[in-house]
Amino acid sequence: MKTTSIMPLITISGLAKSYGAQDLFADVSFGLAAAERIALIGANGSGKTTLLRILCKEEEASSGNVHIEQGVTLGYLPQEVDLPEVAELHLAVLGVTQDLLACASEMRVLERQMASAPPEQAQSIGARLAEITHKFDGLHGFDYFSQAKVILLGLGFDESELNKPVWALSGGQKTRAALARLLLLSPDVLLLDEPTNHLDIRACDWLSDFLNNRYNGAALIVSHDRYFLDGVVSRVIEIDGGTTASYPGNYSTFAKLKADRIEEQRKIYKEQQKEIKRIEEAIQTLFSDRKFTRRDSKVKQLERIKRVNNTASERTISAQFAQAVRSGRDVVRLSKLSKSYPGRDLFADLTLTVERGRKLGIVGPNGSGKSTLLKIIAGLVEPERGEVILGHNVDPVYFSQEFDHLVKSRTVLEELLADADLTSREARNLLAQFLFMGDDAFKLVEVLSGGEQCRLALAKILARSPNLLLLDEPTNHLDIRSREALEEALRSFNGTILMASHDRYLLNTVADELLEISDGQWAAYMGNYAFYKDKSQPAPPPATALEQAKPKPISRPQSTLREIERQIRELTKSRSAIENDIETLELSVEELTAALGDPETYRDGAARDLTLDYEQSSTRLHDLYADWERVCEEIAQAEKTLGELAK
Template sequence: MILSCSSICKSFGSDDILKNASFHIEEHEKAAIVGINGAGKSTLLKIITGELPADSGEVVISKGKTLGYLAQNQDLLSHRTIYDEMLEVKRPVIEMEERLRELEVSMKLADGEELEAMMDTYSRLSHQFDLINGYAWKSEIVGVLKGLGFPEEEFGKQISTLSGGQKTRVSLGKLLLTSPDIILLDEPTNHLDMSSIAWLENYLLNYKGSVIIVAHDRYFLDKIVTKVVELDNGKATVYLGNYSAYSEKRAQMRAIQMKAYLNQQQEIKHQEEVIEKLKSFNREKSIKRAESREKMLNKIEVLEKPTEINDAMDIRLEPNILSGNDVLTVRDLEKSFGAQHLFSHVDFDVKRGERVAIIGDNGTGKTTILKMINGLVTPDHGEITLGSRVHIGYYDQDHQVLHMDKTLFEEISDAYPGMNNTQIRNTLASFLFTGDDAFKRIGDLSGGERGRVSLAKLMLSEANFLILDEPTNHLDITSKEILENALSHYGGTVLYVSHDRYFINKTATRILDLTGGKLLNYIGNYDYYLEKREAMMAAHFGTSSDGTAKTPAAGGSVFSGSVLRTAGAADSGQASVSVQSVSPNSPATDTKLDWKAQKEEQARLRKRQNDLKKVEAEIHDLETRDGEIDALLCDESVFTDVARLMELNKEKEDLAAKLEVLYEKWEELAE
């Protein structure tokens, strides 16, 4: 065990963020911390690093182990270049190498004891240099920078001129080069394109130390982690396996918890009914039994009702009218910004009902294509044609469609003047804006909150063609799953840009890869794209996946622009179905046996319920007759007639004996 967190508690004001959170990390283990926005993930990382004190609890790191931390937002202040900033990390290694070179020169001039001492020092330093892989420090720096998306021509850029995202990538590179025993990463993929994320996945998979990741990138987590720590309502629950295994186990656990809760509630209600019935018998023995049951009921530890998994955001996407079959036609599209050429001769079509994802590295022009379709950017050349009855709903990752000076209420009411106050309030509440939140300025909201406002407007638009630019940015995993579900059940057409591979895998029916200034078409989801990408690149660009040139095959010329169909019906990911015989001891036979046992149990319960009703009816009849006898015994004509009096008393005794038996039988059946 390299790291242990025991009973960590943290509150901010009246909000309890962490409640006795406990977990541990083994050496070389890769773990994820997951939870909705505000669950306390970043807070927990800061407590582990010591940046934030816990209210109570203990963090223990194994003696002599080093820890490195990458926060979400980096404000890197430096006058160095990108490369020089990396050199500072390797400064001890560089100084050790310089010392070795000095010793090599000095040993040529020394002799005797002095030479022997120098040789001992040289041998010791060389061994240390080998252990830290000192001879590879240059290639390490270049490899990390290129892996994180910095081409060599940018190595000389000043840190002060970089964007926030670029500074975060530099900080990530520095952290990786320091090689601490434990790496803590808070949303490391936020500013990386797909190629860089794939590189980072491979780097972390082969990393010798332990890694703790906070990320909303589920595909990334699936590839790397073997343990998931979930923060939910301040409590930490540990699941073994990757994200998909966690998601499945969590659903199973929640189903078990909900079943246990419902069973307990049913049992409590049943016991309350039995207690009430026993008291109604109005006999000492039954009342004592009722009191005994009440004591036992009060000692029960009542289970909390499990929270809903997808109760955070309510989004329902429905088109108002049906569009024509041809939703979008793009022909010979071309765009450059000054000397920067993005793409040319781009052709593609989008048909009704398709969910098309545009992917590619940062800076290739994906967002530009979406903006040209929306008329926000003018193409240098080409034609964009919308089909009949097409109504666009646009989600902009920078939220430029929102008005920063308006309140949330004004943003919705101005866009949809036909909505009344209650409808607007209900819509905002569906996207987690309640009470006074409705009067917050858009400009004062966080990126995630603005994203939710944009999604609310998108839902209200009732558009039949959704154009989405990075719709999952700033959304937590639960909100992403809700959006995935909404898009999967959406009756219109979707064209979107995203770096979220899990999201693409769940929602896309087709992928357009913008690479080398051209679009390559893959008819399938992200897994299908990965399967076919190398063959497609080799066939149309003459390169392998590692970028080395290949001679194009006959007829396999470099791709010239029009979108290619890469998969026919036989290659569309459809699975064949095989029929297997069922042996006598097969699961199917076991299922039949289980079904038979279940039917027998149901029949037994029905018989018991019928018996219980019969006993209750008999008790009611006998108690009614007992009451009638009590009334007769008060009648003068009866209590003065000795024979009649003795007859009624005898009947009353018989009734009491029969009721005693029935009461016992009722209690037995009621259990």
Template sequence: MLAHANPQHMHEMVMRLPADHSRVSRQIPRAHEHPAQLQQSKSSSIRLLQVLPSSPATLCYDRGRAPVSNRLMSLLVVSGIDKSFGGDTILDGVSFRLAWGQKLGLVGRNGSGKTTLLRILTGRMEPDRGSVQYAKGIRFGYLRQEQMVEHGLTVYQEAEDAFAPVLAMEARLRELEQAMARADGSDRLPSVMEEYGQMRERFEAMGGYESLRDIRLVLRRLGFGEADLDKPTRALSGGEKTRLAMARLLLSGPDVLLLDEPTNHLDLEATEWLEGFLRDFGGAVILASHDRWFLDRVVTTVAEIDSARLTLFNGNFSAYWLQRQANRKRQAELHARDRAEVARLMEFFEKWKNTPSKRSQALMRRRWAEKIQQRMAGRPAQEGQSMRLAVKSRIRGGNEVVIAERLTKRWGERTLFEDVSFLVERGHRVGIVGPNGAGKSTLIRILTGEELPTSGSIRLGANITVGLFAQEASGLDLEATALENMLSVGEMLPAAARTHLGRLLFTGDDVFRRTADLSGGEKNKLALAMLAWQRPNLLILDEPTNHLDIDSREALTEMLRGFDGTLLLVSHDRHLLDQTTTHTLEIRDGRAALFEGSYAATREERAAWRSAGRQIAAGPAGVSPAARHGGHENPLTAGLNSFQLSRARRQAAKTVGALESRVAELEDWVRRIEEALSAPMPGDDVVQLSRDYARAQTELNEALAKWEAAITYAHGIGAAV
């Protein structure tokens, strides 16, 4: 049974339930089944639930054990939602249902209405028309992009607040234990013991003492060490507050999760951990994100908001992307045919409208042309423009681009990295990864001269020109206009600057807007436009995808793929890393190592390096700069006799051949899945095929990266390939 819920009442009805590790298969108690506990929750100042759940390997909320009637019903029904601001229509007739176990990815360009829809679903905003209905007794959790935490608490206390009902019950159990001791032998003892038994049963069903372990586990997974637990929340950065809100909400256990950009401020490990949970979470999820890798591995349905309308696609993000491209290609072809037909009909009308014998025919053709135009206007809008940008080097730099030798950086007693040595050669595309706070951005600032190392050195090679994209586009003059910032690059006339900005979708008077008034995505695009005009041969990008929507990220990916110089890229966007990098530099626990291959291709090797606790690197990246700089001996063949070298060359050629065959097989697999996805089929088949497609793409990218590494090594030792 569905009922229109009062949002405030819905929020107050939330119970925060910890995991029960000892009994994985169980039914979570509902708030309305325990009114006494609900009252305790209210008195404990439980705030609006905003939840991210945990990995099933750590916290086990077995939603699959819900009654069949619950699992078959719609948890949420949205009917005909309209919303406008001023004269702008943001949502137009949005309708959909959310079923138990469904993972819905909400996608669309920046400003398309995703956050507005989430606010309407949670009752934080009223629609102009339409209704939102919730299944009775269902608990919602909402994660906003900007989170609030209590400033009077420590990190641990803030997370502990998720278990207020459990802690209140624990306090009551202690009181009852004391009451039993006092009532020993009296008539009150049986009633006290009965209450104690009932309370203890509910306490254990809600996770009991394991809750305290869960708190530390979740905080650690989201990047908070033991030393952070007593830190006051008022001292946290914005990103740390968001992660703390995640930890607090993660421990609360809702039925439905509404998540607005949940991977913001998460490092790659935390993102992958969250990914793992959401895949197996038995409740329902609505997830707004621009992270296509994350979406690919989590969602089963994609809801696209485009031109204020919502369209549903079965499958994950890759399946949606293929369907969208095919749909838009068909729409474009149909639009072109209709436009040509209108032109033909109107040409006849204009030619014969004043000829009495042909006038009636001319008028009929005009009426038919008007009907076609009405039909064209009723279709979804054609795909909007995407940013177009290319970067080409102005001059060719030396073979050695970045040389780090025994580089160390400390902050007080903390060592970010120590004794790090690596060489980046011309044409290398290096993805720099590691946990938040590991020192990735610090390494960039040392390289660009903004900071000094504690010891060691890092320097640029001969004729290297640097183009830097600082995090949050911090190099922009916020008081200047977009055009003035562009002109500050130099050697550019205003007309050329406006044309260049137009490629980034700055049109008309947009170029005269004060930079401080631009959105985060617009500032990033402006910084990228300035970077492209400089035409450096070394691009250094620190989190360039922040605030960019999926279409803009795709355009950035294509820009970097077409760049003919050397790239250093700090990013949490795994799709971008996998599509644009040839090497991976990982910084972690005070150490760093350079691996040959993209993020996905080096996953196993990096895991081995982490577990071994020592620096290793693949192929030529493992050779120290000193060995490369001194003498003329090839470090790849040093120490090999002629027999060993001959055998190594044969093996390298064999490896290249095997990988080429594997790449061909995987390309054929991807092609066959793409053909299957373009044909009509049942929804379940689309979901399975989309999962196969994501796996095939991942395996193909890994195989290509291994092939590139193998052929580089083969050439390095003189093998015939």
């Protein structure tokens, strides 16, 4: 995580926002320093997204002040993005400036025209292509193109998707593309609203690494992904009760400090209540004895007491599963299970037994087949080969992340009662445990938010009292408090759980087995997420000549001066080799530039191939420049280490 400067880029003072008579927050105050990473957390509906929108001037505050230092640039990632619908994904990401996007788009159009242009038109098209390509290069377009590709692949896109039309992208893919565009733009401050919502675990890890090691700006992050926050932020701002409190450290540190503060506040509240009761009893006694002067003094003493709130009233779901009926020992048996879709194998010959009481987490990239596997086990999708065998006395229930099992035309109460043997009173009590109070029970399901639908779906599960839970992303729409309450309930559940999830905190605290599905393959791990991450790390790939030449960490007496001198010699050789490659490629680019400016090029139909060679050579040349700078830094570091050891 980044160290920060004291200089605040953004200062928020006494900010308030209300909609009519409803106050969203009343006193939000904090600052964001250069390179600081802050998590903004709070219950759903506490105003986190609204605060981000106020900072980027998409909404106005009701009162208070926001000061942004002159020249500071902001980049905002909303939960629902509006991506320019240009022809291709990588062009949309390249649109960090209008000039760059215009150049890239025109280059693509001219390249297509060149492919079918008659000789008499090819010369003018080629001349324009050479001109616009030169302008694109001058805007560092090839650098941006290379960086955009790295970022898109890191965020989970396949290389084959880079030329996909933007209009054909799913909502989640558009959000990832918008995030890629922001990272490429690299503003002074990132305002990120749930940046990991549509990322699989690999992409979440990549984003954490990018923010920690490649992005030098500040970030204000709204997220329910506690594992992500633990790895990225150095401060937590909580919106609670309309105001803010600041905690140093990452999310886990915040959770401990908050728990300690709540416990201390409860003790203070308890002691204060005792003191209030003592004074009230004294007032009553003095009133009976007609000692009015002393009584009035006690009344004033009581009025001067600054009342401490009882923190025990914080609202969150109260999920506790009933004792599950005991099933047979083998709850789920998968035998040589296979499933594929046209052009894509999900898994083949998947053979696994899940025993009673186990809690199996299913992980893998987006689209790898996790949800499909759960649907097969639930009997909603047929496998191509193999079989699913449920054990003796197994009563499964399936939780869909799309909530497509909820009937939208029913009220909340009707939907709960549809599959549950409950009285209306019992159902209302259960709904209250999931924060559906009073008239909330009579809302139509179709008007519920994602978080409310999630809570209703979980309430339906509790009403059923199953002994096998098939959960597809159960925490997706829950705020952090609700996630923690659900995790506690799942940990204490005495039945069996199979859950597909990207929530690494959930997988770490609940799962005791992991099944990974990726690229048509599968593997099982007997442990939680931390165990899986440790055991599933791939062996390092064979080192390239450049990587082999990198100086290794030096510690005496294991590393000698002679070894460091050898490393410096190897690095120097690598630098010379890179310099030779740069010289050769620079000459090649000059020759290609001259050829593209020659009218004869367009008479013999060679312009298209030459243009492609020019683009590839320019991209490779920029990569070599970066390699040369890196090797020079490594030589300097090795020479510094050598000098220190020689003293």
